[in-house]
Amino acid sequence: MQLLSPGVGLLVWTLVAFLIVFFILQKFAWKPILATLKERETGIADAIASADKIKAEMASLKNENEALMIQAREERAAMIKEAKETSNKMLSDAKEKARLEYDRIVADAQASILQQKNAALTEVKNQVGSLVVEVAEKVLRRELANKADQESYINGLAEVVKLN
Amino acid sequence: MAFRSIKSLLVVLFSVASMLFTTTLHAENEPGKAAEQAGKEKKEGAFDPAQLIMEHILDAHEFHFFTVGETEIAIPLPVIVYSKERGVAVFSYGNLSHGTIYNGYKSEEGKIVAVDAAGKIEETISLYDFSLTRNVVQMLLALILLTVIMIKVAGKYKKGGANTAPSGFQNAIEPVITFVRDDVAKPNLGLAYEKYMPYLLTVFFFILINNLIGLIPGTANVTGNIAFTVVLGVISFFVILFSTNRHYWKHIFWPPVPGFVKFILVPVEFLSIFTKPFALIVRLFANMVAGHIIITCFVMLIFIFGAMSTVAGWGFSPVSVAFTAFIYFIEILVAFIQAFIFTNLTAVFIGQSREGAHDEAHH
Numbered sequence: 001m002q003l004l005s006p007g008v009g010l011l012v013w014t015l016v017a018f019l020i021v022f023f024i025l026q027k028f029a030w031k032p033i034l035a036t037l038k039e040r041e042t043g044i045a046d047a048i049a050s051a052d053k054i055k056a057e058m059a060s061l062k063n064e065n066e067a068l069m070i071q072a073r074e075e076r077a078a079m080i081k082e083a084k085e086t087s088n089k090m091l092s093d094a095k096e097k098a099r100l101e102y103d104r105i106v107a108d109a110q111a112s113i114l115q116q117k118n119a120a121l122t123e124v125k126n127q128v129g130s131l132v133v134e135v136a137e138k139v140l141r142r143e144l145a146n147k148a149d150q151e152s153y154i155n156g157l158a159e160v161v162k163l164n
Numbered sequence: 165m166a167f168r169s170i171k172s173l174l175v176v177l178f179s180v181a182s183m184l185f186t187t188t189l190h191a192e193n194e195p196g197k198a199a200e201q202a203g204k205e206k207k208e209g210a211f212d213p214a215q216l217i218m219e220h221i222l223d224a225h226e227f228h229f230f231t232v233g234e235t236e237i238a239i240p241l242p243v244i245v246y247s248k249e250r251g252v253a254v255f256s257y258g259n260l261s262h263g264t265i266y267n268g269y270k271s272e273e274g275k276i277v278a279v280d281a282a283g284k285i286e287e288t289i290s291l292y293d294f295s296l297t298r299n300v301v302q303m304l305l306a307l308i309l310l311t312v313i314m315i316k317v318a319g320k321y322k323k324g325g326a327n328t329a330p331s332g333f334q335n336a337i338e339p340v341i342t343f344v345r346d347d348v349a350k351p352n353l354g355l356a357y358e359k360y361m362p363y364l365l366t367v368f369f370f371i372l373i374n375n376l377i378g379l380i381p382g383t384a385n386v387t388g389n390i391a392f393t394v395v396l397g398v399i400s401f402f403v404i405l406f407s408t409n410r411h412y413w414k415h416i417f418w419p420p421v422p423g424f425v426k427f428i429l430v431p432v433e434f435l436s437i438f439t440k441p442f443a444l445i446v447r448l449f450a451n452m453v454a455g456h457i458i459i460t461c462f463v464m465l466i467f468i469f470g471a472m473s474t475v476a477g478w479g480f481s482p483v484s485v486a487f488t489a490f491i492y493f494i495e496i497l498v499a500f501i502q503a504f505i506f507t508n509l510t511a512v513f514i515g516q517s518r519e520g521a522h523d524e525a526h527h
Contacts, residue, residue: 002222002275003453006391009244009293010223013300014395018370021307025369026362029314032322033341034361039326 131161211471213464220460221385221453223299224274225257229382236261241301244294245269245276257295298384299392303374306386310373313337344368348508352515360514363403367396368507375452375499379492387502388452390445397445400510404440408517440513444506451502455495462488 135157139150228238240258250268259266260276270279278289296304317337320330330338349357349364374386386392416433419426466484470477 003218004390006389006394007223007293007297008391009295009297010299010389010391011395012294013296014303014392015399017303017307018366018395018399021311021370022363022366024311025314025366029311029318030362030365032318033314033337034345034358036321036324036326037338037342037345043326 213468217457217460221456223297223389225295225297227298242296243276246292247289249289299386299389302384303386306373306377310369348511352511364507364511368503371506372503379495385456388456390449393445393449397441400444401441404513404517407514412517444509448502448506455498459488459491
């Protein structure tokens, strides 16, 4: 029956030892261990949560980027179209302006040609007039002397005039 | 020469394959001395397996390893006794070995008794034995080991912080701690588990380290001692009681059953307050004692057969050693299982006392 009757010594020593070990371990072992384990676990959970959050953010960013890209592409197309139109317009404007200038220059040139032609004609007429008067003067002077001479003289004069 | 080698071989076999075989063998009541001699067909009549087993299982005032010839290889431990009449007395058990009387005290089959001048036992003096017996010494050593291990591990946690991976022995302790937390405390105690974690962990490791160290051949059977389990059971009894709520008591004294059944159920429920820790006490005690007895029995078989004939003893020894090794593995498993069961059931009982209504149905 010694087996089933607890010895008072062991009872007391076990109780004392248990309490001491309990308080020592509670203060110096379980507290830091459990705290660290908890900290680590919450850290991991937080990390996973934040990773998920970042993933979601990345996805939304990607969507945003795509939308932006599409918008930019549209804008670019519109800009190109506009630029083309502007350049076309500028080109046609320039052409038109050049044509007008050309017409004006041509008209000016024609006017001045006409004017110079008229001036030249007038001068020619005046010259011919004065030549006729000179020839007539010379003819009148030789007529008195010789008929034949007169004629040859006139021919000579006419020759000079022709040469002129 | 051959005789001596056989003898020493058996000694080796003893210490390796089995536990402490003989504990407090005294010259005057054990003429056969130790088992190895009993096996050597010297004094066959003196070989008493039952007594040897009991001596192995029970507490003692010395660490007795083996006996070579007439000299006992043992470490005597300090004796501390108190009685109203004589006060406190502290001396080494070595003074009392072989039945000698020292300072008016004598060892009667391992138990310290007070004797008068004539050497007669004084029945009137009730002696309280607070000796550092081998169970106490072994338990204290185991607990020092446990404390050192845990504080070292905790130091690693403190140093490393939450962001370093566990290393070394930390890896062995951490899964056990998380197991106690996630599979024992959390399912049974719910949100309040943190409050009970230090207690549950202490109980678990307290039992575990004593179980494991008790398996080392030559050591005492601490967890298989009723005093040890009584203390743990009583502590868990108080923890359970301090965790109770109004609901729990209402359930015990006013269970939700028809009137006449109450008269049957109330005593049953009231008894259950005490049966729970009692079950814990007996379960741990019986399991550990049984394991130790089985291992000792298997080793003892060699000598029982050896007592019949030397050939039978030698012939049976491989079988016996094989069985012992097998049981040893089971005992290592049991060491963990019993620590777990004690902790888990304590957690279950605490959980019941906290919730009452939800768990009473499972009785």
